[in-house]
Amino acid sequence: MQQVHLWLRDEVKPFEQRTALTPSDAEKLIKEFNFKITVEKSVTRAFDDEEYVKVGCQLVESNSWITQAPKLEENDNFYILGLKELPLGNTQLGDIQVPHLLSQRHIFFAHCFKRQSDWKDTMSRFVQAEPRPGQILDLEFLNLDNGRRVAAFGYAAGFNGMAMGLLTYCKQKLHSNDLEVLNEIVKPFKNRTELVNHIKDLLSKLDHTPKCLVLGALGRCGSGSVKCAELCGIPESHLIKWDLNETKAGGPFPQLSTDVDILVNDIYLSGEIKPFLTMEMAQKGDRRMSVFIDVSCDVTNPFNPFPINNQVTTFDRPVRRVDNTNNLPLDVIAIDHLPTMTPQESSDEFSNALVTYLAELRNVNFSNEQGETEGIRVWLRANQLFEKKVQEFKQEL
Structure with missing residues (x-):
């Protein structure tokens, strides 16, 4: 050996x-x-x-x-x-x-x-x-015999994605949709507890609770998004969870635009599917959604189900405004390494899962x-x- x-x-x-x-x-x-x-x-x-x-x-x-x-x-x-x-x-x-x-x-x-x-x-x-x-x-x-990945940042990505969505929504409402405020650099948090407490403080300043929808809610990313929303105090009535059963008929799905304030895309794209939400739908006057978080970030994939987003964003410029119909912004967040918002915690989890299999390299x-x-x-x-x-x-x- x-x-x-x-x-x-x-x-x-x-x-x-x-x-x-x-x-x-x-x-x-x-x-x-x-x-x-x-x-x-x-x-x-x-x-x-x-x-x-x-x-x-x-x-x-x-x-x-x-x-x-x-x-x-x-x-x-x-x-x-x-x-x-x-x-x-x-x-x-x-x-x-x-x-x-x-x-x-x-x-x-x-x-x-x-x-x-x-x-x-x-x-x-x-x-x-x-x-x-x-x-x-x-x-x-890197998959086990049953197909499950040995190590992933999915939970952290989903958690931090929902966090970014809630942060952005609060900033929209508290700062009159000022894009410069929304695009202030995102600095890392010590851990998820610190991140959640910061969001709860902002939510307490609103006179209403945003309605959120998580796509891929049963997956690793989705479970992180759901958990973040729950910890931040989003009630079950305002947290919609979609997975394969809700999307198996194929898109587009107008309600993604009209029925919620915050949409989080946590799906795992493995092949060709119909678009879930088109720009034409997003530009209609009945749109309610003002924040779209593309955790999956399949922007270079030919089968990207969200043509409203075709580029990633960054921590120093996290928000891209793609529409402002009726003075209601549609702000997209598509940071392709969201777990680094909580870098030490995310690294600990990933490394702890990976190290057992790194050890096998000697064999x-x-x-x-x-x-x-x-x-x-x-x-x-x-x-x-x-x-x-x-x-x-x-x-x-």
């Missing part, structure tokens, strides 16, 4: 503060499973660099994986771990020239396996690398099709999915 070398990279996405591996879980991998762990310095990560050093990690400069990390042909037991997208190829990152082609094995959310608009560019960076192509083990598709042989344990099969399936996407990519060249 060879030693696994795990390299935790710094995140380049603006405002990202989460990590896939916390110091306590890094310590577990080092002490119990003989991992070697390298951690890049970070000024944004929710955990201080020194916390990693104290548990035995080697600290290196931010983004140094680009020039120092071994390629697959040099070390088959080396993995680069991150969360969000990699720096763009052929760009300058400080003093480092970022190459387009990548020959390492990366574990992260690649967002390219569902034919997103830039999926070919992402795949090309790995597939066309020589002499040995790189590899993606996508965190979104994985990617040349085998069958694994002896479920933990091994998690990684073999991820590799098989990547190889399948490689073939799809090559067929469309």
